[in-house]
Amino acid sequence: MNTLLKKIIISVLAVALVAFLVIGIPLKNTKYTYATTQSFTKDGFVESMELSNTEKLVAENGKYQLFIDETTSYITLVDKVSGTKWQSNPTIEDPTEPIIAAKNKQKATLEYSYYNDAGSITSVNNYTLSIYHPASVTTPEGQRTFAIKYIESENAVQVLYTMKNLEISFLYFPKYLSEAQLAEFESRDANRLKSLAYTKYEEKDMNGDGQFTDDEKFYFIEKYDSSMTLLLKRNLYEILYTKYGYTLDRVAEENALHEIFDEEERVEFQMAVQIKLLDSGIEAKILRESIVEVGAHLAEVSLYPLFGTAIAIDEENKPTEGYLVVxxxxxxVIEFNNTKTSQNAYRKRLYGTDLSLMPFSMPEEQQKINIPVYGMVKKNVGGFAAIITEGDAMAYINADISGRIDAYNKIYTSFQLRETESVVLGTGYNRYGVTLWTKDIVKSDFAVNYTFLKGNENSYVGIANVYRNYLINNLGMEQKDNTTKTVLTAEFIGAFDKQSFFLGVPYSTLDSLTTFEQAKEIIEKLQDRNVTHLNVSYLGVSNGGLSNLMFDRNEVADVLGGKSGLDSLNTYLNDLDIDLYQHANFVTTTKYRGFVDSFRYNSMRVRGSSAMYFVYHVPSKLPSSEFDKENILDQYVLNPLLYEAMYKNFTKQSNVSGLALDFVGSSLASHYDYNKTLYKQDALNLQKNLLEIMNEEILLSNPLGFALPYASFVNDLPTETTLYALIDYQIPLLQLVLSGLVDYTSESINLTSNRSTQYQFLKVLETGSNLKYTLSYESSQKLLNTKHNQYMSTHYVNWLDQIENQIEIVDSLKLHEGVLVNHERLQNNVYKVTYSNGLEIMINYNQYAVTVGTHHVTGMNYVVIGGAN
Structure with missing residues (x-):
């Protein structure tokens, strides 16, 4: 018995061990509750057909008056001091006589697209479907299908749009009319029906007796489909409905006798927009709880596509001067009327690509949108800054100039309500594409706050200041930039994986470019050169080095010095008052530890497959896993519900007081589970929740707007824009927002290969940035035959002189003793920047010298035109 018991115990332990190896200790998903949206009720709405006031005062405060036209739902905001009017729709008639679609867009307050059950997409607006219906068989021209409700306590008005086609279809009429039925009509009406529509004749043996009575002799409509003309429908309706009392139910019954069971496909949507008066302007919001879908699935909605638009030629027959800011x-900056009508209009999704929906072919290289603000500046009139405050992760910014489809320069927001993915099915000649879309609309309202500018604030600097104030007053961002000297971010490369061989058998092992002791040596060399204001960002410290595993633990690489070596480095840097940020990645992993982890932990695409973070092979434009099976750089994308559990496990084994977060705060990854979809907006909320509970100092790389209040230091801010042909010039909008709030750097000067180091240094002066260098103690040639040869210019001995020289220059200018307060474009590729301490610098990015006023500056150089106080 004892022997049997021992065998049972051993077997159970063996099974448990195997189960542990296969399953491991599972991570626990965060309990996520979808964001609360504003409540909505249809109570209190009054149909627009019962209203007639074209200048109804909705609300008023010390600065503004908000009006609505009850017959069109158009809104007008009036500046009580200047008299400037900001309108949802243009009032100056378009002199170019654009096509009907463009005219209708000018009169619409919403544009939207939807998918039918077959997957086809249709794009329309709400002018002829809600605001002003054309004449139909049953309704007169000008019928309105929207309602209005005033909420005085909120200084707001809600407009509930019912968007549908009021025209009747061919299914309003029976396909067949028997001779017996026609005999009941007046002969004049029967003859009209037979001449207008029921032109074909057929006999059917309905009773199966071989005889044909008058009930079995039929006149019928040959083309019984959507091609039926409006005139024909009017005539048939007049006879059958008005004179003889037909109904839809009767038509359905008669058609059923002939086995015609087609039902009318009606597409109808309801959606409420709330406009609220604020001290700074207005808030326009689409209320999620008001949306009703009938017969189709909404894909996208554009809110006030021509709000505040600027016409090309004003009422005084002068060109309108100004620009759009993206x-x-x-x-x-996109200047008004820049004549680039052969170029594509600007349209871009906020916050970059969803990591769970990365394309299977490399897209063009471009910058992302980090902050949810845009604007319009009308010179000598006024401007506005628009902040997308709700639904921002689902938003697009659209901008276009006059002359393409109409005479207006415009900028506005669109919101993606659900995500889609195209899939190709079949092979060879039988291949066909289908579009898959998510089941439910994202759980979020969609809001844009418009703040209006005038005087000296009417510029892109003023737009930056509006968002800066929003970060402080609404998101709780505190000033963390207390430095007066240039701060160097020294990003060290630690452990990396490489392939080695034993008796001809390949295996993966870790090697090092910078051990913890070597990192101390680099710091000493920098200190010897009077580079004392710095922080350290350490790549590849733990969990597999540069090709990281899941960060559900903190296994410090032995090749670097192990946990004791990291603790020693941390103590050493603390004594020098230098912050250490260990890189941590809670978003992607190269591989999983357990056999079933990929099923438990991986995020899903809309199509149901595992989401992957692709690193593309540039020549082939394919993911690395498709091109080179031995050097795969692609990583698995983790379910965002795991972030919090991984972080808590990781920090149990960490003594470092600073974390440099990879992806968190800078990229979003969704999870398209059919039963509980997590959209980009939900991923944003989950990352925000994670940042809320972090106790460490946080270094963020190229962060998104929502994450900025949590950053102790910011790396890798872009200094350029995407070079779309429609754009006229680039500006440091992002740096104008952040200067003085938090220390930030540009990208590593020694890694960027498409621009010279001189160009990048000029960008530092223009944007008020600190310096960042990526360094290694050993030569980066060690990476030649690895997956990490993007770091091929990091050997620290090559950069010490340049680091020392650049820091001396910036500190001698006293650049960081002030805050970037103004930026001007003087001429092509020539800019002037002004700092709060009086420092003024003119920067010339041309290859040739330029003279502006009394100031001469050589090519790719700068000149100080006003020294710091």
Missing amino acids: PDGAGA
Whole structure:
């Protein structure tokens, strides 16, 4: 018996051990509750057809009056001091006589697209479907299908749009009319029916007796489909409905006798927009709880596509001067009427690519949109800054100039309500594409706050200041930039994986470019050169080095010095008052430890497959896993519900007081589980929740707007914009927002290969940035035959002189003793920047010298035109 018991115990332990190896100790998903949206009720709405006030005062405060036209739902905001009017729709008639679609867009307050059950997409607006219906068989021209409700306690008005086609279809009429039925009509009406529509004749043996009575002799409509003309429908309706009392139910019954069971496909949507008066302007919001879908699935909605638009030629027959501001990369300006109508209009999704929906072919290289703000500046009139405050992760920014489809320069927001993915099925000649879309609309309202600018604030600097104030007053961002000297971020490369061989058998092992002791040596060399204001960002410290595993633990690489070596480095840097940030990645992993982890932990695409973070092979434009099976750089994308559990496990084994977060705060990864979809907006909320509970100092790389209040230091801010042809020039919009709030750097000067180091240094002066260098103690040639040869210029001995020289220059200018307060474009590729301490610098990015006023500056150089106080 004892022997049997021992065998049972051993067997159970063996099974438990195997189960542990296969399953491991599972991580626990965060309990996530979807964001609360504003409640909505249809109570209190009054149909627009019962209203007639074209200048109804909705609300008023010390600065503004908000009006609505009850017959069109158009809104007008009036500045009580200047008299300037900001309107949801243009009032100056378009002199170019654009096509009907463009005219209708000018009169619409919403544009939207939807998918039918077959997957086809249709794009329309709400002018002829809600605001002003054309004449139909049953309704007169000008019928309105929207309702209005005033909420005085909120200084707001809600407009509930019912968007549908009021025209009747061919299914309003029976396909067949028997001779017996026609005999009941007046002969004049029967003859009209037979001449207008029921032109074909057929006999059917309905009773199966071989005889044909008058009930079995039929006149019928040959083309019984959607091609039926409006005139024909009017005539048939007049006879059958108005005169003889037909109904839809009767038509359905008669058609059923002939085995015609087609039902009318009606597409109808309801959606409420709330406009609220604020001290700074207005808030326009689409209320998620008001959306009703009938017969189709909404894909996207654009809110006030022509709000505040600027016409090309004003009422005095003069060109309208001004520009549009987009937050692409560092920021960019599109000038009014720039004649680039052969170029594509600007349209871009906020916050970059969803890591769970990365394309299977490499897209063009471009900057992302980090902050949810854009604007319009009308010179000598006024401007506005628009902040997307809700639904920002689902938003696009659209901008276009006059002359393409109409005479207006415009900028506005669109919101993606659900995500889609195209899939190709079949092979060879039988291949066909289908579009898959998520089941439910994202759980979020969609809001844009418009703040209006005038005077000296009417510029892109003023737009930056509006968002800066929003970060402070609404998101709780505190000033953390207390430095007056240039801060160097020294990013060290630690452990990396490489392939080695034993008796001809390949295996993976870890090697090092910078051990913890070597890192101390680099710091000493920098200190010897009077580079004392710095922090350290350490790549590849733990969990597999540069090709990281899941960060559910903190296994410090032995080749670097192990945990004791990291503790020693941390103590050493603390004594020098230098912050140490260990890189941690809670978003992707190269591989899983357990056999079933990929099923438990991986995020899903809309199509149901595992989401992957692709690193593309540039020549082939394919993911590395498709091109080179031995050097795969692609990583698995983790379910965002795991972030919190991984972080808590990781920090149990960490003594470092600072974390440099990879992806968190800078990229979003969704999870398209059919039963509980997590959209980009939900991923944003989950990352925000994670940042809330972090106790460490946080270094963020190229962060998104929502994460900025949590950053102790910011790396890798873009200094350029995406070079779309429509854009006229780039601006440091992002840096104008952050200067003085938090220390930030540009990208590593020694890693960027498409620009010279001189160009990048000029960008530091223009944007008020600190310096960042990626360094290794040993030569980066060690990476030649590895997956990490993007780090091929990091050997620290090559950069010490340049680091010392650049820091001396910036500190001698006293650049960081002030805050970036102004930026001007003087001429092409020539800019002037002004700092709060009086420092003024003119920067010339041209290859040739330029003279502006009395100031002469050589090519790719700068000149100080006003020294710091």
